[in-house]
Amino acid sequence: MAGVVDPDAALMTRVKQGDMEAFAELVEKYKQNVANMIFRTLPDATEAEDLTQVVFIQVWKSAERYRVEAKFSTWLFTIARNLCLNEIRRRNRHPADSLDAATGEREDQPGRQFTDFREVSPPDLLLRNELQAKVQEVLQALPENQRTALLLFKEEEMSYEAISEVLGCSLSATKSLIHRARETLKDKLKPYLNTGEWP
Amino acid sequence: MNSNQINTLSVKLLRTGLSASEQAQHDAWLQESPENLALWTEEHRLNQLLTELPIAPLSSNFTSQVVQQVRREQRPVHQSKGGGWIDSVRRIWFRPLAATATLGMVAFLVYRQQSHLQQKALVESMKLVSGITTAPSIELLTDFEAIRRLGTPNSEPDLTLLAVLQ
Numbered sequence: 001m002a003g004v005v006d007p008d009a010a011l012m013t014r015v016k017q018g019d020m021e022a023f024a025e026l027v028e029k030y031k032q033n034v035a036n037m038i039f040r041t042l043p044d045a046t047e048a049e050d051l052t053q054v055v056f057i058q059v060w061k062s063a064e065r066y067r068v069e070a071k072f073s074t075w076l077f078t079i080a081r082n083l084c085l086n087e088i089r090r091r092n093r094h095p096a097d098s099l100d101a102a103t104g105e106r107e108d109q110p111g112r113q114f115t116d117f118r119e120v121s122p123p124d125l126l127l128r129n130e131l132q133a134k135v136q137e138v139l140q141a142l143p144e145n146q147r148t149a150l151l152l153f154k155e156e157e158m159s160y161e162a163i164s165e166v167l168g169c170s171l172s173a174t175k176s177l178i179h180r181a182r183e184t185l186k187d188k189l190k191p192y193l194n195t196g197e198w199p
Numbered sequence: 200m201n202s203n204q205i206n207t208l209s210v211k212l213l214r215t216g217l218s219a220s221e222q223a224q225h226d227a228w229l230q231e232s233p234e235n236l237a238l239w240t241e242e243h244r245l246n247q248l249l250t251e252l253p254i255a256p257l258s259s260n261f262t263s264q265v266v267q268q269v270r271r272e273q274r275p276v277h278q279s280k281g282g283g284w285i286d287s288v289r290r291i292w293f294r295p296l297a298a299t300a301t302l303g304m305v306a307f308l309v310y311r312q313q314s315h316l317q318q319k320a321l322v323e324s325m326k327l328v329s330g331i332t333t334a335p336s337i338e339l340l341t342d343f344e345a346i347r348r349l350g351t352p353n354s355e356p357d358l359t360l361l362a363v364l365q
Contacts, residue, residue, distance in 0.1 A: 020266060027262045032254065039255030048255050056265045057272065128251075135248045154213055154249050179206075182213070186245055193241040 008072035015063045027056050030073070034080050037151055040139055041084045051087060055080045074162045081148055081166055088144065131192060138188040145169070146181035153178050205235075209242045213249070 008029075014022035034055050039048040058079050066075055139147055145167055152158045152166060164174040186193060208225055211217055217225060229236055258264060340346065348360055 020269070023269070024262050024266050027265050031257060031261055031265075035255035035257050036252075040252070045256045049257055049261070052255070052257070053261070053265050053268060057269055060269045061272075131248070132251065132253055135252060139252075150249075157214055178210075182209075182245065185249075186241055189245065189248065190241075192248075193244045194237070196244065 006072065009068045009070075012063065012066050012072055013068060015060065016066065023056075023060055026059070026072070030076055031056070033073075033156055034076065036155060037077065037080055037148070038084055040136070040147065040151055041144070042087060043136055043140060047087075051083060052080075055083055058083065071162060073156065073158070074165050077152060077156065077158075078166045084148075085144065134192075135185075135189065138185055141188075142181055142184055146177045146184070149174055149177040150181035150185075212242055213246050 008026065011022040011026050015026065031052060035048055035052040038051050038055075039045070042048055042051065055076070059076060062079070066072075139150075142150070149163055149167060152163045153160075158166075160171050160174050163178075164171050167174060167177070169177075204224075205228070208217065208221060211221065225239070229239060342363075345360060345363060348357055
Protein backbone atom coordinates (compact mmCIF):
# COMPACT_ATOMS: atom_id res chain seq x y z
CA MET A 1 0.00 0.00 0.00
CA ALA A 2 2.08 2.83 -1.31
CA GLY A 3 1.71 6.17 0.38
CA VAL A 4 0.40 4.74 3.66
CA VAL A 5 2.84 5.62 6.40
CA ASP A 6 2.73 3.78 9.72
CA PRO A 7 2.16 6.59 12.26
CA ASP A 8 4.51 4.88 14.72
CA ALA A 9 7.22 4.68 12.08
CA ALA A 10 6.71 8.38 11.38
CA LEU A 11 7.11 9.10 15.09
CA MET A 12 10.24 6.94 15.22
CA THR A 13 11.71 8.89 12.32
CA ARG A 14 11.33 12.00 14.45
CA VAL A 15 12.74 10.18 17.50
CA LYS A 16 15.80 9.31 15.41
CA GLN A 17 16.35 13.03 14.94
CA GLY A 18 16.18 13.55 18.70
CA ASP A 19 12.55 14.67 18.93
CA MET A 20 11.59 14.19 22.55
CA GLU A 21 7.92 14.98 21.96
CA ALA A 22 7.59 12.17 19.45
CA PHE A 23 9.31 9.87 21.90
CA ALA A 24 6.92 10.86 24.71
CA GLU A 25 4.01 10.18 22.37
CA LEU A 26 5.24 6.66 21.71
CA VAL A 27 5.83 6.02 25.41
CA GLU A 28 2.32 7.22 26.20
CA LYS A 29 0.84 5.00 23.53
CA TYR A 30 2.64 1.78 24.40
CA LYS A 31 3.53 2.00 28.08
CA GLN A 32 0.55 -0.02 29.31
CA ASN A 33 0.95 -2.79 26.74
CA VAL A 34 4.64 -3.19 27.50
CA ALA A 35 4.08 -3.01 31.25
CA ASN A 36 1.34 -5.66 31.05
CA MET A 37 3.55 -8.02 29.12
CA ILE A 38 6.39 -7.58 31.62
CA PHE A 39 4.03 -7.81 34.58
CA ARG A 40 2.81 -11.23 33.38
CA THR A 41 6.43 -12.39 33.41
CA LEU A 42 7.74 -10.59 36.51
CA PRO A 43 4.66 -10.10 38.65
CA ASP A 44 6.24 -7.53 40.92
CA ALA A 45 4.64 -4.18 40.23
CA THR A 46 7.71 -2.08 41.00
CA GLU A 47 10.08 -4.25 39.01
CA ALA A 48 7.67 -4.40 36.10
CA GLU A 49 7.45 -0.63 36.04
CA ASP A 50 11.21 -0.22 36.30
CA LEU A 51 11.80 -2.67 33.50
CA THR A 52 9.16 -0.96 31.36
CA GLN A 53 11.12 2.25 31.86
CA VAL A 54 14.31 0.49 30.80
CA VAL A 55 12.54 -0.76 27.66
CA PHE A 56 11.68 2.77 26.58
CA ILE A 57 15.11 4.11 27.42
CA GLN A 58 16.51 1.34 25.24
CA VAL A 59 14.11 2.39 22.47
CA TRP A 60 15.57 5.91 22.65
CA LYS A 61 19.14 4.65 22.69
CA SER A 62 18.60 2.21 19.82
CA ALA A 63 16.47 4.55 17.71
CA GLU A 64 19.32 4.78 15.19
CA ARG A 65 19.01 1.06 14.53
CA TYR A 66 15.26 1.14 13.87
CA ARG A 67 14.35 0.54 10.24
CA VAL A 68 11.29 2.51 9.16
CA GLU A 69 9.98 -0.38 7.08
CA ALA A 70 9.72 -2.55 10.21
CA LYS A 71 6.59 -2.42 12.33
CA PHE A 72 7.32 -0.40 15.45
CA SER A 73 5.31 -2.59 17.83
CA THR A 74 7.21 -5.69 16.66
CA TRP A 75 10.53 -3.94 17.27
CA LEU A 76 9.35 -2.62 20.64
CA PHE A 77 8.16 -6.00 21.90
CA THR A 78 11.37 -7.63 20.71
CA ILE A 79 13.28 -5.20 22.94
CA ALA A 80 10.85 -5.83 25.81
CA ARG A 81 11.17 -9.58 25.45
CA ASN A 82 14.97 -9.46 25.34
CA LEU A 83 15.10 -7.35 28.47
CA CYS A 84 12.69 -9.71 30.21
CA LEU A 85 14.87 -12.66 29.23
CA ASN A 86 17.95 -10.85 30.57
CA GLU A 87 16.13 -10.22 33.82
CA ILE A 88 15.07 -13.87 34.10
CA ARG A 89 18.66 -14.98 33.44
CA ARG A 90 19.97 -12.50 36.00
CA ARG A 91 17.53 -13.83 38.56
CA ASN A 92 18.53 -17.39 37.84
CA ARG A 93 22.19 -16.46 38.35
CA HIS A 94 21.52 -14.42 41.50
CA PRO A 95 18.32 -15.71 43.06
CA ALA A 96 18.95 -13.72 46.23
CA ASP A 97 18.74 -10.45 44.26
CA SER A 98 15.16 -11.08 43.31
CA LEU A 99 12.80 -8.45 44.57
CA ASP A 100 9.89 -10.81 44.68
CA ALA A 101 8.75 -9.54 48.02
CA ALA A 102 6.23 -7.30 46.36
CA THR A 103 5.90 -5.08 49.37
CA GLY A 104 8.19 -2.43 47.97
CA GLU A 105 5.53 -0.42 46.21
CA ARG A 106 6.65 3.15 46.08
CA GLU A 107 4.75 5.89 47.80
CA ASP A 108 4.53 7.96 44.66
CA GLN A 109 2.76 5.32 42.64
CA PRO A 110 -0.69 3.87 42.83
CA GLY A 111 -1.16 0.45 44.28
CA ARG A 112 -1.74 -2.68 42.21
CA GLN A 113 -4.65 -2.14 39.92
CA PHE A 114 -7.32 -4.74 39.48
CA THR A 115 -10.54 -4.79 37.58
CA ASP A 116 -13.18 -2.73 39.28
CA PHE A 117 -15.34 -5.20 41.09
CA ARG A 118 -17.26 -2.74 43.22
CA GLU A 119 -20.44 -4.39 42.15
CA VAL A 120 -19.18 -7.80 43.14
CA SER A 121 -19.79 -8.94 46.68
CA PRO A 122 -16.69 -9.20 48.91
CA PRO A 123 -16.59 -13.02 48.97
CA ASP A 124 -16.90 -13.10 45.18
CA LEU A 125 -14.21 -10.45 44.90
CA LEU A 126 -11.94 -12.52 47.09
CA LEU A 127 -12.57 -15.58 44.96
CA ARG A 128 -12.00 -13.64 41.79
CA ASN A 129 -8.72 -12.25 43.09
CA GLU A 130 -7.65 -15.73 44.06
CA LEU A 131 -8.55 -16.97 40.63
CA GLN A 132 -6.61 -14.16 38.98
CA ALA A 133 -3.61 -14.96 41.14
CA LYS A 134 -3.92 -18.59 40.08
CA VAL A 135 -4.11 -17.69 36.40
CA GLN A 136 -1.13 -15.39 36.83
CA GLU A 137 0.78 -18.20 38.50
CA VAL A 138 -0.05 -20.71 35.78
CA LEU A 139 0.82 -18.16 33.11
CA GLN A 140 4.14 -17.51 34.75
CA ALA A 141 4.91 -21.20 34.92
CA LEU A 142 4.58 -21.50 31.14
CA PRO A 143 7.81 -21.68 29.14
CA GLU A 144 8.82 -18.14 28.26
CA ASN A 145 8.25 -18.45 24.50
CA GLN A 146 4.77 -19.98 24.97
CA ARG A 147 3.77 -17.25 27.40
CA THR A 148 5.10 -14.45 25.21
CA ALA A 149 3.44 -15.90 22.11
CA LEU A 150 0.10 -16.22 23.87
CA LEU A 151 0.23 -12.73 25.41
CA LEU A 152 1.25 -11.05 22.17
CA PHE A 153 -1.57 -12.88 20.43
CA LYS A 154 -4.24 -12.31 23.04
CA GLU A 155 -3.37 -8.95 24.56
CA GLU A 156 -1.52 -7.18 21.77
CA GLU A 157 -3.56 -8.76 18.99
CA MET A 158 -0.41 -9.23 16.97
CA SER A 159 -0.40 -11.25 13.77
CA TYR A 160 1.29 -14.66 13.72
CA GLU A 161 3.93 -13.15 11.42
CA ALA A 162 4.75 -10.36 13.86
CA ILE A 163 4.88 -12.77 16.80
CA SER A 164 7.19 -15.09 14.90
CA GLU A 165 9.43 -12.09 14.24
CA VAL A 166 9.52 -11.16 17.93
CA LEU A 167 10.26 -14.72 18.95
CA GLY A 168 12.63 -15.39 16.09
CA CYS A 169 10.90 -18.59 15.02
CA SER A 170 8.81 -19.84 12.12
CA LEU A 171 5.13 -19.19 11.59
CA SER A 172 4.17 -22.80 12.24
CA ALA A 173 6.28 -22.87 15.41
CA THR A 174 4.49 -19.72 16.58
CA LYS A 175 1.07 -21.29 16.00
CA SER A 176 2.22 -24.38 17.81
CA LEU A 177 3.48 -22.32 20.78
CA ILE A 178 0.14 -20.56 21.13
CA HIS A 179 -1.74 -23.83 20.87
CA ARG A 180 0.46 -25.52 23.48
CA ALA A 181 0.14 -22.54 25.81
CA ARG A 182 -3.64 -22.74 25.59
CA GLU A 183 -3.63 -26.46 26.18
CA THR A 184 -1.36 -26.12 29.22
CA LEU A 185 -3.53 -23.38 30.66
CA LYS A 186 -6.66 -25.46 30.13
CA ASP A 187 -5.03 -28.40 31.77
CA LYS A 188 -3.76 -26.47 34.83
CA LEU A 189 -6.99 -24.53 35.25
CA LYS A 190 -9.24 -27.52 34.58
CA PRO A 191 -10.96 -27.52 37.97
CA TYR A 192 -12.21 -23.98 37.35
CA LEU A 193 -12.85 -24.34 33.64
CA ASN A 194 -15.02 -27.43 34.20
CA THR A 195 -17.20 -26.02 36.92
CA GLY A 196 -16.80 -22.27 36.77
CA GLU A 197 -15.66 -22.30 40.39
CA TRP A 198 -12.28 -22.73 41.95
CA PRO A 199 -12.37 -25.67 44.38
CA MET B 200 -17.64 -28.42 11.45
CA ASN B 201 -14.23 -30.09 11.36
CA SER B 202 -11.51 -29.79 14.02
CA ASN B 203 -9.69 -27.13 11.98
CA GLN B 204 -12.74 -24.93 11.90
CA ILE B 205 -13.30 -25.46 15.61
CA ASN B 206 -9.71 -24.50 16.29
CA THR B 207 -10.03 -21.39 14.14
CA LEU B 208 -13.13 -20.36 16.08
CA SER B 209 -11.36 -21.02 19.41
CA VAL B 210 -8.47 -18.82 18.36
CA LYS B 211 -10.85 -16.09 17.19
CA LEU B 212 -12.71 -16.33 20.47
CA LEU B 213 -9.44 -15.99 22.32
CA ARG B 214 -8.72 -12.72 20.62
CA THR B 215 -11.53 -10.73 19.10
CA GLY B 216 -14.66 -12.70 19.77
CA LEU B 217 -16.94 -14.16 17.14
CA SER B 218 -18.75 -12.33 14.41
CA ALA B 219 -22.50 -12.87 14.01
CA SER B 220 -22.04 -15.41 11.23
CA GLU B 221 -19.36 -17.26 13.18
CA GLN B 222 -21.59 -17.28 16.24
CA ALA B 223 -24.41 -18.75 14.17
CA GLN B 224 -22.07 -21.37 12.76
CA HIS B 225 -20.89 -22.16 16.25
CA ASP B 226 -24.45 -22.43 17.65
CA ALA B 227 -25.43 -24.77 14.86
CA TRP B 228 -22.40 -26.90 15.56
CA LEU B 229 -23.30 -27.14 19.26
CA GLN B 230 -26.88 -28.12 18.42
CA GLU B 231 -25.60 -30.85 16.17
CA SER B 232 -23.15 -32.14 18.73
CA PRO B 233 -24.11 -31.07 22.25
CA GLU B 234 -21.30 -33.21 23.68
CA ASN B 235 -18.92 -30.45 22.60
CA LEU B 236 -20.63 -27.92 24.82
CA ALA B 237 -18.27 -28.68 27.74
CA LEU B 238 -15.27 -28.23 25.45
CA TRP B 239 -16.52 -24.92 24.20
CA THR B 240 -17.40 -23.72 27.68
CA GLU B 241 -13.82 -24.42 28.72
CA GLU B 242 -12.57 -22.31 25.85
CA HIS B 243 -14.94 -19.56 26.74
CA ARG B 244 -13.96 -19.54 30.41
CA LEU B 245 -10.25 -19.57 29.60
CA ASN B 246 -10.73 -16.61 27.33
CA GLN B 247 -12.66 -14.84 30.06
CA LEU B 248 -9.88 -15.47 32.60
CA LEU B 249 -7.21 -14.12 30.29
CA THR B 250 -9.29 -11.05 29.52
CA GLU B 251 -9.73 -10.31 33.21
CA LEU B 252 -6.05 -10.44 34.08
CA PRO B 253 -5.09 -7.38 36.10
CA ILE B 254 -3.35 -4.58 34.25
CA ALA B 255 0.12 -3.58 35.36
CA PRO B 256 0.10 -0.59 37.69
CA LEU B 257 2.05 2.39 36.39
CA SER B 258 2.83 5.73 37.98
CA SER B 259 0.66 8.54 36.72
CA ASN B 260 3.81 10.43 35.68
CA PHE B 261 5.44 7.42 34.06
CA THR B 262 6.00 9.10 30.69
CA SER B 263 7.60 12.20 32.19
CA GLN B 264 9.82 9.97 34.35
CA VAL B 265 11.04 8.16 31.25
CA VAL B 266 11.64 11.43 29.41
CA GLN B 267 13.56 12.84 32.39
CA GLN B 268 15.63 9.68 32.62
CA VAL B 269 16.46 9.87 28.92
CA ARG B 270 17.46 13.53 29.29
CA ARG B 271 19.67 12.66 32.26
CA GLU B 272 21.41 9.91 30.35
CA GLN B 273 21.68 12.07 27.28
CA ARG B 274 23.43 14.99 28.99
CA PRO B 275 26.90 13.48 29.35
CA VAL B 276 26.69 12.31 25.75
CA HIS B 277 25.85 15.83 24.59
CA GLN B 278 28.58 17.30 26.74
CA SER B 279 31.13 15.00 25.23
CA LYS B 280 29.66 15.86 21.82
CA GLY B 281 30.12 19.57 22.59
CA GLY B 282 33.79 19.15 23.43
CA GLY B 283 34.15 16.44 20.87
CA TRP B 284 36.82 18.09 18.79
CA ILE B 285 39.03 18.65 21.85
CA ASP B 286 38.53 15.03 22.88
CA SER B 287 39.26 13.73 19.42
CA VAL B 288 42.40 15.89 19.18
CA ARG B 289 43.47 14.56 22.55
CA ARG B 290 42.67 10.95 21.81
CA ILE B 291 43.62 10.67 18.16
CA TRP B 292 46.25 13.34 17.57
CA PHE B 293 48.07 13.58 20.87
CA ARG B 294 50.51 10.73 20.26
CA PRO B 295 51.40 11.57 16.65
CA LEU B 296 51.73 15.23 17.59
CA ALA B 297 53.96 14.44 20.55
CA ALA B 298 56.08 12.09 18.44
CA THR B 299 56.41 14.70 15.69
CA ALA B 300 57.34 17.40 18.20
CA THR B 301 60.00 15.19 19.77
CA LEU B 302 61.38 14.25 16.37
CA GLY B 303 61.44 17.94 15.35
CA MET B 304 63.25 18.89 18.54
CA VAL B 305 65.88 16.17 18.01
CA ALA B 306 66.34 17.20 14.37
CA PHE B 307 66.75 20.84 15.40
CA LEU B 308 69.37 19.96 18.04
CA VAL B 309 71.27 17.78 15.59
CA TYR B 310 71.15 20.56 13.00
CA ARG B 311 72.37 23.11 15.54
CA GLN B 312 75.17 20.84 16.63
CA GLN B 313 76.14 20.23 13.01
CA SER B 314 76.20 23.89 12.13
CA HIS B 315 78.13 24.64 15.31
CA LEU B 316 80.72 22.02 14.31
CA GLN B 317 80.83 23.40 10.75
CA GLN B 318 81.38 26.93 12.03
CA LYS B 319 84.09 25.65 14.33
CA ALA B 320 85.79 23.88 11.42
CA LEU B 321 85.49 27.01 9.30
CA VAL B 322 87.09 29.10 12.01
CA GLU B 323 89.89 26.56 12.33
CA SER B 324 90.53 26.54 8.59
CA MET B 325 90.43 30.33 8.46
CA LYS B 326 92.93 30.45 11.26
CA LEU B 327 95.12 28.11 9.22
CA VAL B 328 94.71 30.17 6.06
CA SER B 329 95.35 33.40 7.89
CA GLY B 330 98.61 31.91 9.19
CA ILE B 331 99.84 31.09 5.69
CA THR B 332 98.81 34.18 3.82
CA THR B 333 100.40 37.34 5.01
CA ALA B 334 98.92 40.67 4.25
CA PRO B 335 100.87 43.02 1.91
CA SER B 336 103.06 45.53 3.64
CA ILE B 337 101.88 49.05 4.41
CA GLU B 338 104.32 50.47 1.83
CA LEU B 339 102.75 48.36 -0.90
CA LEU B 340 99.23 49.44 0.02
CA THR B 341 100.19 53.12 -0.28
CA ASP B 342 101.66 52.55 -3.74
CA PHE B 343 98.77 53.21 -6.13
CA GLU B 344 100.49 51.68 -9.12
CA ALA B 345 101.13 48.44 -7.22
CA ILE B 346 97.48 48.21 -6.06
CA ARG B 347 96.28 48.72 -9.61
CA ARG B 348 98.45 45.92 -10.80
CA LEU B 349 97.21 43.61 -8.06
CA GLY B 350 93.66 43.80 -9.52
CA THR B 351 94.77 43.36 -13.16
CA PRO B 352 94.77 39.80 -14.49
CA ASN B 353 97.97 39.21 -16.36
CA SER B 354 99.30 36.02 -17.83
CA GLU B 355 102.84 37.15 -17.49
CA PRO B 356 104.35 37.28 -14.04
CA ASP B 357 104.86 40.77 -12.73
CA LEU B 358 108.45 40.53 -11.69
CA THR B 359 108.56 44.00 -10.20
CA LEU B 360 105.60 43.21 -7.99
CA LEU B 361 107.05 39.90 -6.96
CA ALA B 362 110.27 41.58 -6.08
CA VAL B 363 108.43 44.17 -4.01
CA LEU B 364 106.40 41.45 -2.27
CA GLN B 365 109.51 39.59 -1.43
